[in-house]
Amino acid sequence: MLGILKRLIRQPRPHPSIGAAQWRRIEATLPFLEALGTSERARLREMALEFIAAKEWHGAQGLALTQDIQLSIALQACLPVLNLGLDSYKGWVGVIVYPGDFVIPRRQMSEDGVVHEFDDEVAGEAWEGGPVLLSWFDDPQQADGMNVVIHEFAHKLDMLNGPPDGLPPLHEGMRRQDWVDAFEPAWRDFCARVDDGEDTFIDPYAAEHPAEFFAVTSEVFFEAPDLLLAEYPAVYAQMKQFYRQDPAAALSR
Numbered sequence: 043m044l045g046i047l048k049r050l051i052r053q054p055r056p057h058p059s060i061g062a063a064q065w066r067r068i069e070a071t072l073p074f075l076e077a078l079g080t081s082e083r084a085r086l087r088e089m090a091l092e093f094i095a096a097k098e099w100h101g102a103q104g105l106a107l108t109q110d111i112q113l114s115i116a117l118q119a120c121l122p123v124l125n126l127g128l129d130s131y132k133g134w135v136g137v138i139v140y141p142g143d144f145v146i147p148r149r150q151m152s153e154d155g156v157v158h159e160f161d162d163e164v165a166g167e168a169w170e171g172g173p174v175l176l177s178w179f180d181d182p183q184q185a186d187g188m189n190v191v192i193h194e195f196a197h198k199l200d201m202l203n204g205p206p207d208g209l210p211p212l213h214e215g216m217r218r219q220d221w222v223d224a225f226e227p228a229w230r231d232f233c234a235r236v237d238d239g240e241d242t243f244i245d246p247y248a249a250e251h252p253a254e255f256f257a258v259t260s261e262v263f264f265e266a267p268d269l270l271l272a273e274y275p276a277v278y279a280q281m282k283q284f285y286r287q288d289p290a291a292a293l294s295r
């Protein structure tokens with residue numbers, strides 16, 4: 043009986059059928075998908091449908107969560123794990139979408155023991171073991187190196203081995219020391235550039251913490267890979283191994 047139940051539960055939900063025109067309309071707003079070949083793009087679409095079915099979706103603050111919004115988010119969320127598999131996003135189910143930036147009430151205790159309460163306006167957040175919160179903007183996305191969906195899902199990958207620290211679980215054949223040797227000097231260099239007031243292409247938010255540096259450079263890896271390759275080649279090389287993709291090479295072909 044239990045076996046039958048298990049089998050029933052495991053039955054995948056049937057995918058909705060999405061027409062070619064709808065896919066094209068959504069993908070046209072995600073120009074960085076150009077780096078993918080035809081078969082990779084087909085695989086990404088398939089994965090996006092699986093991802094939508096596997097997660098619980100919620101539109102917050104009155105946002106009507108349309109199929110187009112879900113597909114757009116799912117395509118972006120699945121891009122980093124295209125060659126890693128959807129299992130990378132196991133252990134949590136919620137995707138909560140807000141209309142634009144949203145406010146998270148925070149409580150923080152300072153060193154003198156005083157509790158401060160304040161509102162933090164954010165575009166996204168990923169909770170360890172919990173949902174991903176995202177803001178949705180109707181304007182088509184530009185390939186400007188910034189991508190809140192990739193950012194939050196990079197945090198999810200980072201959290202696969204504990205609190206986010208910029209060091210996700212590495213694959214066999216990758217060395218932790220190589221990762222640290224690539225990321226640590228790059229992050230220090232980037233912090234110095236931000237401190238000097240340089241107008242960096244990479245979002246200065248990356249200077250906040252090594253975990254943010256990993257999430258922000260993941261955005262750049264997929265949205266403006268040639269730029270990350272030029273600025274921090276060692277970081278690019280590690281990410282190429284980690285994501286098992288080489289978007290800079292794909293774009294130059």
Ligand SMILES: [Zn+2]
Pocket residue numbers: 193197253254257
């Ligand atoms: Zn972040």
